Amino acid sequence: MTRRVSSTLRVEHAIGRLLRAGVLLSAAVMLSGGIWFLATHGGHPAAFSQFAGQPFRWNRLPELIAQLVAGNSEAVLWIGLLLLIGLPVMRVGLSLILFVQERDWIYVVFTLVVLSILLFSLSGGRFF
Amino acid sequence: MGCGQNMTLVQFSLATGAAGVAAGFLGALSGLGGGVVIVPVLTLLLGVDLHYAIGASLIAVLATSSGAAAAYVREGFTHIRMAMFLEIATTLGAVTGAALVAVISKNALSLIFAGVLIYAALNSLVKTGEPTPGKISPWAQRLGLEGSYPVPGGEQPYAARAVTGGFSLMVFAGALAGLLGIGSGAFKVLAMDRVMGLPFKVSTTTSNFMIGVTAAAGAGVYLHEGYIHPQIAMPVLLGVLAGATLGARVLLRLHVRWLRPIFGLLVLVMGLEMLFEAWPGGM
Numbered sequence: 072m073t074r075r076v077s078s079t080l081r082v083e084h085a086i087g088r089l090l091r092a093g094v095l096l097s098a099a100v101m102l103s104g105g106i107w108f109l110a111t112h113g114g115h116p117a118a119f120s121q122f123a124g125q126p127f128r129w130n131r132l133p134e135l136i137a138q139l140v141a142g143n144s145e146a147v148l149w150i151g152l153l154l155l156i157g158l159p160v161m162r163v164g165l166s167l168i169l170f171v172q173e174r175d176w177i178y179v180v181f182t183l184v185v186l187s188i189l190l191f192s193l194s195g196g197r198f199f
Numbered sequence: 200m201g202c203g204q205n206m207t208l209v210q211f212s213l214a215t216g217a218a219g220v221a222a223g224f225l226g227a228l229s230g231l232g233g234g235v236v237i238v239p240v241l242t243l244l245l246g247v248d249l250h251y252a253i254g255a256s257l258i259a260v261l262a263t264s265s266g267a268a269a270a271y272v273r274e275g276f277t278h279i280r281m282a283m284f285l286e287i288a289t290t291l292g293a294v295t296g297a298a299l300v301a302v303i304s305k306n307a308l309s310l311i312f313a314g315v316l317i318y319a320a321l322n323s324l325v326k327t328g329e330p331t332p333g334k335i336s337p338w339a340q341r342l343g344l345e346g347s348y349p350v351p352g353g354e355q356p357y358a359a360r361a362v363t364g365g366f367s368l369m370v371f372a373g374a375l376a377g378l379l380g381i382g383s384g385a386f387k388v389l390a391m392d393r394v395m396g397l398p399f400k401v402s403t404t405t406s407n408f409m410i411g412v413t414a415a416a417g418a419g420v421y422l423h424e425g426y427i428h429p430q431i432a433m434p435v436l437l438g439v440l441a442g443a444t445l446g447a448r449v450l451l452r453l454h455v456r457w458l459r460p461i462f463g464l465l466v467l468v469m470g471l472e473m474l475f476e477a478w479p480g481g482m
Contacts, residue, residue, distance in 0.1 A: 083279065090265045090266070090411075091265075091266070093265060094262060094265045094266045094440070097262070097436075098262070098436065098437060098440055101432075101433050101436055101437055102437055104433070105212070105433040105434065105437065108208075108430070108433070109208060109209050109212055112208055113207060113208050113209035113212075114207050114208070114209070115207065115208050116205070116206070116207060116208070117206045117207065117208050117210070117211035117430075119211075119245075119246075119247045119248060119251050119428065119430075119431055120246045120247065120248055121248060122248040122249075122250045122251060122425075124250065124251075124424060124425020124426060124428075125425050126422075126423050126424060126425040127422040127423060127425065127427070128423070145429055145430070148429035148430070148432070148433050149429050151429075151433075151436075152258065152427065152429055152432055155258065155261050155262060155265070155436070156261065156415055156418045156419070156422070157415075158261070158265050158411065158415075159261070159264075159265065159411040159412040159414070159415035160415055162265075162411065162412065163283075163286075163412060166279060166283060169279070170283075175343070177342065178280060178283060178284075178343075181283050181284055181287060182283055184287050185283060185286045185287055185290055185412065188287070188290040188291060188294060188416055189290060189412070189415055189416055189419065191294065191419075192290075192293075192294045192297070192415075192416045192417070192418075192419030192420050193415075193418075193419035193422070194419070195419070195420075195423040
């Protein structure tokens with residue numbers, strides 16, 4: 072029992088550390104990307120009153136990385152955003168390890184259900 | 200309204216960042232999430248399109264939840280099993296709510312938002328009576344929805360009641376979160392504290408822990424619909440994080456009883472403002 076509890080605590084602490092580090096990393100990426108973006112585009116007018124959404128697709132990821140390498144500051148902002156959105160998904164993934172360690176199969180199933188809903192949503196809300 | 204039309208990106212980012220700091224700071228002090236403030240400030244004061252505003256708000260919700268969750272898990276109040284079980288409900292709700300944004304008219308969306316703001320405001324202003332807990336649910340033991348939390352002088356045991364009712368309310372809370380880009384923490388706490396009869400501290404910290412996963416479920420759909428604009432999300436995210444961190448520091452040192460009613464009134468005013476803005480346009 073004691074061993075179970077200590078391994079549970081370990082995973083819970085790992086989850087806490089992951090969230091904290093992830094938020095800090097995402098904020099740092101957003102801050103540097105933001106300063107870079109405003110330094111180069113800051114004088115442009117802010118035009119957000121009309122919705123002209125550019126849907127994000129995962130197949131844009133290689134393009135995004137190419138833009139990042141080419142020095143596109145908005146690509147940095149995207150990376151920061153994707154990092155932030157990915158954090159809770161990783162949190163659920165770590166919980167899965169926790170429940171497998173404890174051989175709590177009901178919760179392994181519950182966690183897999185939550186993980187599938189998240190991946191379903193991130194894949195665009197439609198099945199492939 | 201909408202004085203943001205003639206701003207440069209630098210001016211817009213500074214104004215949005217400042218609004219984010221205020222939202223994060225007041226949110227951390229009052230317990231009301233910052234998400235309810237971001238959308239009205241962006242749409243009413245800065246003239247941002249409603250869809251972009253809820254996208255930016257959801258990003259702020261994600262940031263505050265992940266930031267705060269790190270602190271709370273360590274304190275031993277968060278019930279990870281409870282959170283995971285109820286996240287099935289909230290993520291299902293969130294994906295559905297987020298998908299509905301595309302089909303619901305902007306006016307209807309504004310009206311729903313106004314209703315939620317007014318509800319949240321009244322909920323924080325009016326002191327409600329003690330919850331009337333039902334019988335301990337047979338599910339509580341089967342699913343391990345019980346535990347204990349640290350109190351001065353030992354551990355206080357607790358177990359969930361009305362699990363089906365709480366679960367259903369969580370689907371609704373998740374749907375509102377996905378539809379409006381908010382954390383809907385008030386509804387999550389309502390489900391756990393009032394319906395499931397969990398201790399208030401366990402409810403609030405577990406709710407906060409769940410908010411991030413719920414928001415991520417909505418964010419997936421938002422990304423694909425294009426509601427998340429990185430140029431708006433950037434100052435909102437940084438502002439809210441700075442404000443929430445500051446607020447949490449201040450909270451440790453002061454007891455600010457008067458702040459909750461003041462913030463409640465502020466949210467009420469914004470709710471009424473959104474109601475009036477949306478009303479003449481009709482649905």
